[in-house]
Amino acid sequence: MLQALGGPVPPNTDHAVSVSLPTWRANVGYEEGEDWVISKMQCGYPRFFVHPVIQKLAREIVSRFGDSEQEAATLFASIKTARICHSFIVSKIPVEQSQKVRIVNFIPSPHTEAGSTAITSTLSAVIYPTEFAPIAKQVWQHSGNGISSRRGEFCLRALQDGFLVEDKGSGASESIQRPCKGPRRYQGRGSLSGVARTPSTPSSSAGTPSATANGVEDGRDYSQFIEERFGRNLSTLHANQAKDAVRRRIAGVLTADVELPEALETASSEGRVAGISEDDVLLYPSGMSAIFNSHQTLMNARGPMKSICFGFPYTDTLKILQKWGPGCLFYGHGSSEDLDDLESRLKNGERFLSLFTEAPGNPLLRTPDLVRIRALADQYDFAVVVDETISNFLNINVLRYADIVVSSLTKIFSGDSNVMGGSAVLNPHEQYYRHLKEIFNRDFEDIYWAEDAVFLERNSRDFVSRIDKINSTSEEITAMLKASPLIKDVHYPKYSPTRPLYDSLRNPNGGYGGLFSVTFYSTEEAIAFYDTLEVLKGPSLGTNFTLSSPYVLLAHYGELDWARSFNVDPDLVRISAGLEDVSDLRSRFERALDAVEKARK
Structure with a gap:
């Protein structure tokens, strides 16, 4: 059951978003940078560990445009996100x-002959x-705006084959990479996912040489390159449809397990709040990118x-709130006393x-008092941003x-642990909606890679039924652990002192979700307990x-x-329940508890 140290989680997955750290000592070794761990790392959580293909x-x-001995590079999908990194680095180093x-x-390259639907x-x-x-790594980790491993694969091959070239004209670069205009553009005929399309050119007939310059192989055109990369011609239409279905699911207007065609054809029902639509959902390359943006x-x-x-948190x-902008006021307990202090500050003019x-x-799976927070926000004029990742909508x-x-x-929306993604949903009833919508429509940049969108949509088709199963399993396992005298505490919304707020x-x-x-x-x-528990072990959750x-x-x-x-115990063990048979999982947890009892004796 245990995956070897440093292997992908799940096993045999090229774009896995977790990595196996199967023992407590391995986790400490990873944090300490010990070679016996680091040398075996085939992958890692993408915002903390740069995928080997992106490193390549x-x-x-750098070998083409810099000094391989003395320089490094961090990669982004657009000039806008690259400039955020550039500005951050420059702000932290000597002016000279x-x-x-x-x-x-x-x-x-002009030789891509992309036509009207090909991916670039x-x-x-x-x-x-x-x-x-x-310093650059901080931006990669915190902003979540870095390129995905699938985009990295595509760009590496395109660069090597001459279909991706340096933009030597700053004017051209700026115009091609101008931000997309708002969520509706997902369905438009313009650029896809920060994936700019070149102007249409006459298509070559099959097998006809279309590009022989700029490093492009004789006799090999862009359509052949796409066919070799994707196995079939993945088009902007397929990716846009996938994004549209994902956004409908997130808006709550599509609540059944359905395939893509039905997801696009089914009439929208009322979503999470009255009047919401998929146009109020924005997709990002990661959850942290959604928070950052x-x-x-x-x-x-x-x-x-x-x-x-x-x-x-x-x-x-x-880190985002501390490092970008004027800073933040941190209430680490999230208690009613903290809200009392905040209210006092607000009354005094802050x-x-x-x-x-x-x-x-x-x-700790504790729930904030959102009713009171909302009331304070309305009275004292600040916005409320809630991360719902743990329990989901x-x-x-x-x-x-x-x-x-x-x-x-x-996390759980995908479940398969093989693709990154994030979302931000605007509430059409709150005071900042119109202004935020205008800003997003002006500045939003769709940099979610087409291929990642297709995988995310496929993974999320059975989202509803998976949630039901995982909820049930988690309640049974946490009840078993709660009853054991070997356990000091079980942190789970059902057993939290903030359960009334959650309910x-x-x-x-x-x-009550799948995390405890x-x-x-x-x-x-x-x-x-950790070393004995026979489950996959590594960062992430919602798998x-x-x-x-x-x-x-x-x-x-x-x-x-x-x-x-x-009150966050350094020895805490976090578990994200999966879809395994619950009786089998119980047996595994019982064996881990037996090991705890032996350690106590």
Whole structure:
């Protein structure tokens, strides 16, 4: 059952979004950068570990346009996202070094002969001295805007074959990579997913040489390149349809397990809130990208002001609010006392851009008081952004209390752990809706890679039935753990002191989700449990298979005392329930508890 150290999770998956860290010691070794772990890492969570194919593409670009011995590159799908990285690096280094940081843009070669439907991609590389790589890595990790491994594969082959070339004309580059205009453009005939299309040119007949210059092989045209890459001609039409179906599911106007044609044809029902449509849903390359860009959009709409981070958050949300803009006010407990303090500040004249929170939080699964937060937001004029990733919109409805709801589609919405994605949903009834819609329509840039959209849509077709199964399994396993004297605490919305707040958000058929955390009476017992538990082990959650990790070690290794100050136990083990037979899972957990008992003796 256990996957070898450093192997993809799930096994035999080229674009897996998790990596096997099967023992407690392996997790510590990873955090310490020990070679016996790092040397075996075939992949990792994409925002923390750059996929090997992206590393190869970056090396190829630096070898052509930089100094392979002294420089490195970070890759983005558009010049806009590359400029965010460029600006961040420049802000952190000596002024005299800033000219060494530069952007090289790539566009489809005129020889692609893309026609009206073929997939193409732009690419922007931020090149910098290697010593600045840790700074660039912060942008890659926190913003979530980096290219996906599937886009990386495509661009590497296109660059090598001459179908992706440097854009030497700044004017051309700017015009080709101009941001797309709003959600409706998903269905338009313009650029796809930040994937700019070249002007139509007469198509060659099959087998006719169409490109012999700029490194393009004689006798091989772009249609053949696409056929070899995708197995068939993946078109903008297919990708746009996939995005449209995904957006309908997220808006809540499509609530059944259906194939793509039916998803597109079925009449829309009422969604999460009255009047919502798929046009209120924006897709991003990751959940963190949705959070990052929501924060950027709010600052564009309302000006640079401090935000509030309410409750113990996923680490990168707090980092975004701290590192971009004027900073944030952090309430790590997310308690009623924290709300009392916030209300006092507001009454005394302090003003904020927005409040970011999770419902429920990670990893303690506590639920914030969204009713009170909404009331304060309405009275004192700030936006509310809620991350619903943990429980998802089928279990709870948080949109009625939020201006924007964000989610990582990488998790339970996909389930297969082989594609990244994120979404932001606008509430059409809140005060900032019209202004935010205008900003998004003006500035939104669709950089979600076409191939990733197709995989996400396929994975999400059985989303509804998977949620029901995982809810049921989680309730049974947590009940078993709750009854064991070997367990110090079970963190799960059903057993949380904030359960009444969670229940107030639940949909009529909603459950408590598939994520829970357990703590023990000693580190030795936690290690025994984790090492013995026969499930896949690695970062991420919401997978179709049960997945476990010593979450606090991975997310907060350099700040364990800080985490402890918010009652987050460094020895906590987090578990995401999957679709396995529940009786089989019970047996596995029972064996892990037996190991805990032996460790205690």
